[in-house]
Amino acid sequence: MSFCPQGVSLPAAKERGQLVFLEGLKSCFEVLFKEEPPTGQPSPLQFIREGGSNLKALYEFVRTSLTPSESDSWKCPVLLVDDVSVLLSLGMRPVDVLDFIHYCRATVCSQLKGNVVVLVHSSENSDDTENELVVNALCHQSNLILWAEGLATGYCKDIHGQLKIIPRRPAELSTERDLPRTYQYKIQDRNVTFFARGMSAAVL
């Protein structure tokens, strides 16, 4: 199976007001090297300049961006965070990162009935204990984990990696469909093709 052969036009979504895009690198540049904006709204990345381990301004940005106004007809928002590991590199403590995600979930999932998707990096035998702590905590809090990794057998031209889809539901609500599934994938220019293990076109 393959996903979104036509893709989603993000610039068009942005025009329509359907997408709010916070580009971290751009905001970082603005908060450090540009003059204060006249609006007086604190920048979402205020913490880079001010220090402290406080993602409140970032959370406020999420909340105000996703809370619909009277005229909006959009429902069930999705928050995509790419990626949370960078926040640790910027001096945030794991507890602050997890607090931020917790607040986002409370607003986006519980209040606005939407979804939160968080990207985080990890690696086997990682020495980055803070990052692994965040990864584990996020896994425990999630309803679904998409775990992408390289093949255990090493690099292969036709199979770039495998994706494990791990649903997490309370034991009493689990059904057969909630067992973890593994697919292999190949990344192309604008698309990713998924196939069952051993069913790569190169092998068949």
Place this chain on the structure above:
Amino acid sequence: MKIAWRYQNLPKMEASPAASSRFGHYYDVSKTLSPELLQSTKWHRFFLPEEISLQPNINICNMTSGYTRLLQSIQRIIYQEGFDGSHPQKKQKNILRIGIQNLGSVLWGEDICCTDNPEDVHSLTKFLYILRSLLRMSLSACIITVPAHLIQNKAIMERVTNLSDTVVALESFIGSERETNPLYKDYHGLIHIHQIPQLNCLICDVSDTKDLAFRLKRKLFTIEAVIQLRSTIAGIIFKF
């Protein structure tokens, strides 16, 4: 180490290494830049002891002052020379090429090379992120060397890798057991490619060859695939 690969002379098809005997630039590492070339090129330098007396204008919390001053200097050059599009470049458009040596060493006022538990583990990674934002907002590229063998805290190196586009490591055979390994007798060390860039695209171009070794000859620094001894894959600049 971090490096930017240069692709002049890259063959259009993936030819076998023996077929493309000439790839990359040819740099004579025994020569230095000619004074004429240096004079005709506009260049800037940053030497921390000279800058230390000046107060930084920008305020970045909890960052080693050496890094703050360096960022400020880079941003000032980007702005003054028009690399950010603020005043259009009158002459032929150019890219600002930045080289930073020994980032993370004590020369920058850091202690991550001295101890397992440095006082401030975040300065270096913050610096890299902010530097990346400067590069993203301007026409510039940067190559950085990091004395990874001195950094005891491996978590920092993992984060440095994730914050970079391209990461290449040189592992010297000197002082290691590989020095006497007959397989490596023609080489001086190994090249590990930890990361290749994936800018604005989903896939990156991964080479089939994974085992790369380097050799420093009198005039040339070569990188070769260990199995095929006679083929040269790339020439790279290094002046030692």
